[in-house]
Amino acid sequence: MKTLFEEIKASIKNNYNQDRSFWRPVLPWGGVFTIKAGRKAVSCTPLYVEIRLKNTCTIDGFLMLLYVILNENENFPRELSLHLGREFVDCFLYLMDTYSFTTVKLLWIWDKMEKQQYKSEVHKASLIIDLFGNEHDNFTKNLENLMSTIQESYCSNWRCPTRVQEDQQRTININPPQEIPHGNLIRLAVDELFCSRIELCEESGCGGLREFSQRVFCHGAPPFVVLNMQHWKSEDLAYVPYYLDLSDHKYLLEGATLFNKEEHHYSAAFQIDGHWMHYDGLRNVNLILLNKPPEFLLLSSLVYIRATEK
Ligand SMILES: [Zn+2]
Numbered sequence: 001m002k003t004l005f006e007e008i009k010a011s012i013k014n015n016y017n018q019d020r021s022f023w024r025p026v027l028p029w030g031g032v033f034t035i036k037a038g039r040k041a042v043s044c045t046p047l048y049v050e051i052r053l054k055n056t057c058t059i060d061g062f063l064m065l066l067y068v069i070l071n072e073n074e075n076f077p078r079e080l081s082l083h084l085g086r087e088f089v090d091c092f093l094y095l096m097d098t099y100s101f102t103t104v105k106l107l108w109i110w111d112k113m114e115k116q117q118y119k120s121e122v123h124k125a126s127l128i129i130d131l132f133g134n135e136h137d138n139f140t141k142n143l144e145n146l147m148s149t150i151q152e153s154y155c156s157n158w159r160c161p162t163r164v165q166e167d168q169q170r171t172i173n174i175n176p177p178q179e180i181p182h183g184n185l186i187r188l189a190v191d192e193l194f195c196s197r198i199e200l201c202e203e204s205g206c207g208g209l210r211e212f213s214q215r216v217f218c219h220g221a222p223p224f225v226v227l228n229m230q231h232w233k234s235e236d237l238a239y240v241p242y243y244l245d246l247s248d249h250k251y252l253l254e255g256a257t258l259f260n261k262e263e264h265h266y267s268a269a270f271q272i273d274g275h276w277m278h279y280d281g282l283r284n285v286n287l288i289l290l291n292k293p294p295e296f297l298l299l300s301s302l303v304y305i306r307a308t309e310k
Pocket residue numbers: 155156157160161162163201202203206207208209210
């Protein structure tokens with residue numbers, strides 16, 4: 001049997017202009033997991049016999065992206081195992097490859113999420129897990145130390161009470177630059193976060209100059225990065241860069257997650273071999289091949305993968 005990834009690749013190759021959809025639903029929204037009770041379970045009253053998942057769009061798009069990324073480069077599974085655990089990566093790939101969509105979501109929920117990040121309750125014979133919320137809370141923050149970065153700064157004034165400072169961040173949050181109306185705002189914002197710079201020290205009455213070193217990844221340049229774009233307005237997203245330089249490494253745009261505010265619903269777009277696809281777990285036909293790159297007007301995040309060094 002072909003893996004899900006092989007099937008998606010085959011469908012891109014064989015697509016006809018009339019039919020740009022994948023042959024069957026991929027990672028559908030929600031999910032029901034039926035617990036097959038063994039003989040021992042008969043003696044006690046089971047609390048629930050199935051698990052129902054609700055509002056899973058806060059993890060679905062990223063799980064699709066993670067799956068595509070792990071298949072894009074043969075070294076990525078091993079590298080990501082260092083951050084996410086070997087067992088998790090192997091299990092994740094196996095479940096996605098074999099179309100076990102509800103189980104793969106449960107793997108993420110139980111292995112990577114904290115209990116307080118989702119609501120769960122028993123209703124009749126079902127355990128209901130509700131993932132309503134923000135996808136950065138439900139996914140990006142649970143990537144362990146994958147994207148941890150650190151930046152040091154020194155004040156030129158010897159008497160500055162906070163002469164040496166360290167700024168460590170676990171996720172990559174960029175904000176639209178103020179006062180610059182046009183241009184490649186995303187690249188500017190990334191440079192602002194990563195590049196060295198000199199600023200007036202903010203310590204009151206100090207008056208010294210504060211020199212910020214280049215921001216570096218604490219555990220080496222990761223296979224992929226997620227830029228949190230939720231504070232950006234559509235008008236600031238006219239230009240989405242296909243390449244980014246982060247901490248001396250080149251990164252290529254791999255995909256994005258999109259957020260529809262009215263419906264409070266997330267979907268995702270990603271590319272495979274230069275072909276862009278849109279994934280929306282709620283649709284009946286939930287994976288479609290686009291005939292051009294998507295418009296990134298309702299971005300929740302941008303996802304870049306590290307370019308192979310030559
Ligand atoms: Zn100072």
